[in-house]
Amino acid sequence: MTVAALLDRARSLGLRIATAESCTGGMVSAALTEVPGSSDVFERGFVTYSNAAKQELLGVASATLAAHGAVSEEVAREMAEGALRHSQADLAVSITGIAGPGGSEHKPEGRVCFGLARHDGPTRTLTVEYGARGRALVRQAACQEALTLLAGALDDGQARGGRAP
Template identity: 70%
Template structure:
């Protein structure tokens, strides 16, 4: 479990501001960050882009990418993170897109979540985590925790 207060302190000390770009977590990462008093000097904004249209309008995710690989993909996670970095005055952005459940398919199973991490001046990284069929609430919580871990690592 990430110590969010410590994460925010490290960002503050580094002069970093943070944005989130969330789909399946619906703003949980932004909420976790802003639960800490004084976070407003580090957290700039959270984009909740649940629909593909929102991903395109708010973050500049390409319709072609969405058509080619679908919303739950590392390509879309990359474009979401890059879009958050481009559309906010921040140095660090994390993105999340996945299938919390119930449902999924043999190609994109329930519990699959893709993450992006964009940091000014660095190549954006992505990864996919298969959380499995934990139930909607537990997948969302696990995804939120993982995104916070990615932010903490980026600030180490």
């Protein structure tokens, strides 16, 4: 699905989208806003590169960061859910990862965790191991995966517009 088609689908369902990005630094937001007229669907984006920003802007718990680290499905979940709480969006995607260079034995370069939250269903998380293919390629692949996750949420027939009371 193209980004324009993704936005059209969200529009037809009456949904607004938010993003919470770390390693992609706003690339998903940029892809969504590249399309003219996206402002009626794209509600806002959070670029929360530091742990402090994740806590202050999205409400990620310091205990979650301490227990699991920033690159974890637990943090991705809290980022996505925080993006919903701190916006007027109905659907939010989050990304946190190690684009490289670097990494460790336990958190290798190329590991990226995603969260997908919406008001009308459970939050889903996913970890993708892109490998050490270089910072630019990992970031681009993560951006594309986030767009794919959004498109899938819109196509699964479960997403419906309107915020819960």
